[in-house]
Amino acid sequence: MEITGRIVKDASTFKVKENREVVNFSIAVNDSYRPKGSTETKKIVTYIDCSYWMSAGLAQWLKKGTLVQLFGRIGMNVYIGNDAQAHGALTFHTSNIKILVFAQADSSTPAPAPKKQQVSDDPDDLPF
Template identity: 80%
Template structure:
């Protein structure tokens, strides 16, 4: 199965028994639809918890805002909460990760057009 989404929080590595490590992260998958008989587009976001067991060094690239394409299998964790009600969470057991777009950092964000124009102007106090 393949899913594409944006990482919602920086990934983290957890050590488990026998020196194994797992990379955990969550993604948001955006979707939209138009209800029958309506012109209004409804937007929905699905959050999916992901785990990746193959290479923990990849964690340095899995930062908030990164657009990733994941390959693997989906699972559902169902449990009874403290409120005695059934709860569930989607999980995606990732076997391969493809990074599509890195998030913009503060230094790579676009400069507003007004600021660009001011940088190209010469100062008024030139001596000639």
């Protein structure tokens, strides 16, 4: 299965066992539809919790706003809550992540200025 969406907050890494780590993140998937008999388009956003078990090092690239294409399968976690009721949550178990657009840099951190090359109009100043 394949889904595409934007990461809604920076990914987090959790150590599960001695040598196992999982990267957890959520994405927002935008969609739209036109109700029958209406000329107005309705926009909806679906939030999907995701987990990635292959490499915890990838978490550094999964920042808020990053557009990702995910491949994997849907899993369901079922549990009995404190209210003695059954609860469930869907999780997308990601097997492959393709980063389509990286998140923009934080505007509060200024980007380093590019180095300027000095150009001389004097032909005797050439390095050869």
